[in-house]
Amino acid sequence: MLTYSPGDSLAHRLDPRTKLLVQFAFVGAAFAHETPRGLLVLSGVTAALLSSSGLSPLSALRGYRFVLPFLAAGPLVSALTLGPPWVVFADAIDPALASYRALLVLFVTAAYVRSTPVRETRAAVQRTVPGKLGQFLGTGIALVFRFFPLLLSDLRRTREAMAARLGDERPVVERIELTAIAGLGRAFGRADRLSLALRARCFAWNPTLPMLRFARLDWLGFTVAAVLAAWAVV
Template identity: 25%
Template sequence: MGNALILGRYIPGNSILHRLDPRNKLLIAFYFIGLTFFANNWSTNGLLFILIGVGVWLAKLPIRFFLSGLRPLLWLILFTVLMQLIFTRGGHVFWQWGWLSISEVGLVNGAVVFCRFVLIIFISTLLTLTTPPLALADGIAALIKPLRWLHFPVDEVALMLGLALRFVPTLMDETTRIMDAQRSRGVDFGAGNLFQQMKALVPLLIPQFVSSFKRADELGTAMEARGYQGPSQRSHYRILQFHWADAALVCLMLGFTLIFIAVRQFN
């Protein structure tokens, strides 16, 4: 389970995607997610999968990392697709039992929703695998910097997001250790009915909460000992710079958008 959640993990590398400006990667990732909601047929979804494939190839990362990122959300994806199948009506009806039915339109919508989930998880995984958590926090802080005029706590929000991304893998690894320790004491997390399985999670959740609060307290103490004082005229060790590769990526996305629009209109 410690390696089940890939989202939030960073894998060091020297690929072209690793060297991109985190601000640019964040904007491109959100832009790509927006495009997934306009992909309504096989052709447009195919184009998005091709683009993701190019990104995985450029990142020089094994595809198993991205498939592992699907595993924790697999039941949510299947449940959402099932709802589309049985509650969407239209076209030829393949199966019907009372008010439940599976129709041609339901199958198409289910497939589109499945592709949308996979694409969003893949682009999010690609972003976090190729961007250090602190760089992500710096990129978010730079993008929402204009909100300071509205007295929005930009630095605090960026710090919280960076810490959250940093400690997701740590919490998952610790959950694995606690589960192994509880199993050695006779706890079976998968036995019994739904109520019994939920009750079996209590020996897991309580130690996890205690450990998380202890880690948060230690982290706060460490930050105070190092003189952290929030956004009071802080300088930055990491300077974000926009390089030629970032400009090339923007041009690539603009060209891809034109092809995407053309394919969407003629299909």
């Protein structure tokens, strides 16, 4: 699972608000240009953003390996028909482009997660969105970034424990049922422990967050975001 990794890359030195702005502009450009030529240009931008965070495409693919089957299923299902000729490859072109676009967006998100601490993300959200809504969003994002990797780790350990007990020889439906039950049990257990830990630490909706300052390097991020936003409008 992709998580924050300390470093001194270009993306690490940018303000989180700048990186969020680049992400939003990239998503807008991705949805505005769904053609192969547009996605080819966005592929180059994605490669540059991954490189700026010190993250390789292969590492990003490994981090999102649980999503890849769903992205591949769309074009495959769209190409199948209930009668002759059974497979129409032309019907899979648009879903394939949409899946590739989603993969590019996930890669850009991976670059952000890799280069941004959770506390800075929360600070960026709460200082951008005013009032209780910003506090709620900041807290929710912080909890998701910390909680979701633990749930995936629990599911992985559950599957490894089942395999060690020859559980992989059971029927597929039974394996899914056992994994789901064990995963839900662990998730509720972690939620209870999280609630207790928050109360024990006098959880506050508006804690002292790290200081955020724009630097000269952020102008590079603003320029990239402006170019992507202008391209999305054009």
